[in-house]
Amino acid sequence: MQTDTPKVDCAPAWTEAGTHAMSPLATHDEIARFNFLANLNKYMANVVVGGNKVAYDSRAKQAFRNTHGHEPQGRREIRAAMSVDPYYQMWSALRRNAMEMRQQAGRSMVLRQAEPLRDRARSLNAGAKNLQLHPNTPVPRYQSAIDNHCMPGSYYAEYLADDVSAAANYDAGMFATTTGLFGRYLDGAGRGIVEWLARRRPGWQPARILDLGCGVGHNTVPIAKAFPQSRVVAVDLAAPMLRYGHARARGMDIENIEFRQANVESLADADSAYDLIVSTMFFHETSSRALRNVLQEAARLLAPGGLHLHLEQTPYHAMEPFEQFLRDWDCYYNNEPFWTTVHDTQMLDVMRQCGFAADALFEDEIHAVVDLQMPKVGAEVEDFGRGGMWYAFGAERAA
Template sequence: MTSKTPENQKLDVPPPYNAVARHGVSAEPNHDEIARFNFLANFNKFMASELSPGNKLAYDKRVLPAFQKTHGREPKDRFEIRHAMNDDPFHRFWSALKRNSMEMRQQNGRAMVLRQIDEINAKARQFNEGRDTLELHPEIEIPRYQSAVDIHCMPGSYHGEELPGDVSAGANYDCGIFATTGGGLGALTDGGGQALVKWIRETRPGWEPRRVLDIGTTVGHNIVPLALAFPNCEFIAIDTAAPILRYAHARAQSLGATNIRFIQANAEDLSRWDDGTFDWVQTTMFLHETSGKALPKILAEGYRVLADDGLMLHLEQPEYSDEMPLYEQFIRDWDAFNNNEPFWSSMHALDMKDEMVSAGFDRSELFETGVRAVVDTEIFPQSDTEEGEDHGRAAFWHAYGAWKNRDELQEAAE
């Protein structure tokens, strides 16, 4: 998941924070907390729509001409643009605002959660205790790439605990996404999962996977819609952080998604599962939070446990190809250097097709597509198109996928 505003998201008016849907372990905001999140949602919208274009203006009018004069050439990569832009007063101003908006989101969410931490933990225990669908393994170490920084500026990151058996990390993560994305992921911030349900039903009508693996599940907001859409399928959702999993399990149980097993595991080693165990292996805005050493291992293990005719699908933002202008690469790179996303830049510089071939896929099995969130008409009642899809407000992701040995199986059947 993802706490960043997804690719190409444009919002006219962010819905009020009290449009957030409640579930069994939701933190309950008071008047002032709602007001702060409403301010932040509108502040983020203002920065994206009104202030952000000023970066391109500063680059075209000041930074690029100065660079050309000094060096006698165009910038050769996004890093040269970043170093030049970091000296520009407008870009420094915009960056400071953007960084502070994320810190304010985290601090407001954290204060809201800590104010009622005993109540939230108690609610989670009601859904977690005595159920075999939550499996924690304290021996699982938090990878260095997860523990080195507080990802997304979230204090304690995903694995921080305030109390034994705590779920505060998950509660904080959950309550702030709505404000950061301006509601573009829906009232339950499950737009990614809803998008996957719609995509798979349009792409392969009638397909019924038997077992699905969701890697880096965080609070489970992307897997719950799939579990509800395929009630006869077994879902395995893994993460390395116990607090996140406790919250995710309780959240899913309260929403009726009882066919998900949440297991503490590291995706670099899936040896507890046999070859070909899963019909679908997926991640949603997760790969950019892994290291250069971990990512190939995760892809290779995912390939191993994927059954023939199975689907591997990774939702991310687009890679930095030669077709993407250097300025766009630079502005997309902002999170890597300013939002505690240290692997964002290097991951998006990879050729994901090459990475998936190295993991075991044949190049002919690969595909790329776009996956668009299903618009939440409860909070965005007005539609921009006759088809009923509000494409100005719906979040959009780039997807890297593959069907394992599907053509070979079809040929054998014929």
Template sequence: MSDIAPPYAAVARHAVFPEPKHDDAARFDFLANFNKYLSGTLGPGNARAYETRVRPAFARAHGRDPVDRFEIRRAMNADPFHRLWSGLKRNSMEMRQHNGRAMVLRQLDNLDARAAALNDGKDTLRLDPGVEVPRYQRAVDIHCMPGSYHGEERPGDVSAGANYDCGLFATTAGGLGALSDGGGQALVDWVRRERPGWQPRRILDLGATVGHNVVPLALVFPDAEVVAIDTAAPVLRYGHARAQALGATNLQFVQMNAESMAFPDGHFDWVQTTMYLHELSGTALPRVIAEGVRVLASGGLMLHLEQPQYSDAMPLYEQFIRDWDAFNNNEPFWSAMHGLDLKQLMRDAGLPDVFVTGVRAVVDTSIFPDQSQGEEDHGRAAVWNAYGAWKP
């Protein structure tokens, strides 16, 4: 991968994308390259600190090596290099949110008006004020995002969705492409290879946020009924306008809790998530999987894109470094979720033949020539595992 992230000017400007001023773009350019520097140049220093200082000191004190990722974390948190790296990484997330939110709030009147012009009168956006945002989503500003996904600067606005969309490029250092849709493009690429000619009638995306991962599916299957659900109205308002602007007019955005969905049994041919399960509580996650299986038709596909689950085969140090977001980036369920046996949860829900495959983000290499060889940044870009099954 190149040491330099693509410039923020390469971000695709759809009709509701916030317009950056010079300084906004400069800050995001700095943050994109700062994130790459933290991951690629400084990041390996954590492993050196562990092997040369932290693990030997732990062994002297305890007469053994650490037995789990939590012991490594407690020991590493006392190391000066890791403390510096971790502080810089947390600060980069906060700076990304400050820049994106300032950029959005400055032009919120215009953004709301542009979104309303694309949303008003469309039956493909269905909001339900009776849907409650779950406590596990309300209790913390996920990703350090003020107000999380559901926060509003004023009733009926699109501020949360616009902030989320405009900063993804910087957070991932361009690793998801000009529209930050590399995950959705990866899904399209995967299904074309695995089931050539397959034409699902109905597709359901759970935890859609602004729909960046489902728009590619709607565009490649224009005759399908595609539904994206979320509990947060602001991201749905923005996501629907965004999808309309990008031509995904067969894509519906519906405010609904994935734990209890108002769809009939066997309604969808494809039920999927992209980097969503780690934001669910331990109680909600099996309910969401079970509901997904319920609404999935016989012969249909369930597919979850996530980071690799922790297992005995994954070294404890790698588990620790992947766990950073759980304790430092307002991702309270990250660690517990990745410690679960996701394959067994899917089997328990009625999917006996679960498969796991690697999936790499697909981006436009004419604009981002180095991204196809990109390395993941422990959760935010480039590489995932797909946990999937075809329902009997």
């Protein structure tokens, strides 16, 4: 039978996600909820989204022209035209609800087992020199004032002593949110970095590696595995992420990562302390001032001959205004207040202002390396910011 409905493969089942020593236990209904959400996300990203352009071309553009006497110019005017259109409102409400449901699904699952999870982390972390918590580290306002991507309490909230529930929720729900595009262990970006490094600097063994805003170490682990002789320092503000991340890595027999609580705007390490400095999905959650502070600090910390490599979503200057408008959704409706500014920023200009030599800078594209049978990443499976395709920027310091 002939049909006009676009073909969409199912999202991988939640049970295909990789398990590890800290994985929360899930009931039948909890798994079913995640599977529903993953497929809802995938359907929205592949099918429902397309109706926005139809609504714009056939209705919203003309309505804007009737009022303003000209067609929408640029992302902001497209947003003004579309934010009153019922199709965009429906798509937007679906996305927001899907995110709230995802947080609810993850939190209800991990909060009912918060104590056993905490105890498991305690036992895996006992006496570990590689877990350096500094509870007096202030949480900067750009983190404390919002619940990032509708995650109640964001990354750092603690509900009991030595809590790991925020991290367990982040870990458990991300496979559904990203519909498998980051791989079974959510480490596609880190694996992509390893593959990129092997091409850019074949045989290079950076002795000291720094990961900025490491979270639970999803992308730190593949880098630590690729360079087993290296000392990796993974820094984050949030103690729950670090406790969970250290226990998770230990359960995988990874012993060369130090998980350290600190603000990466200012670190205690000596000048030139690291050969390789990386970040993944980090800068879009920092303020403009923090972005500059971090890059200045990172410039100070890079050793001669060293390399910076940072992965973010694709910047807006490489996109058509309508796509910019669609991607900007996260800023307005998903508690990502820095999303627009970071994606509008010419990162290489900022790096230059932060002390990097102009001829040392580079940009590139890095595809997530994914250990699942997935359709090829491209426009048709990009989830407007959560796809497995990364904009890479960085610098090489002369030896």
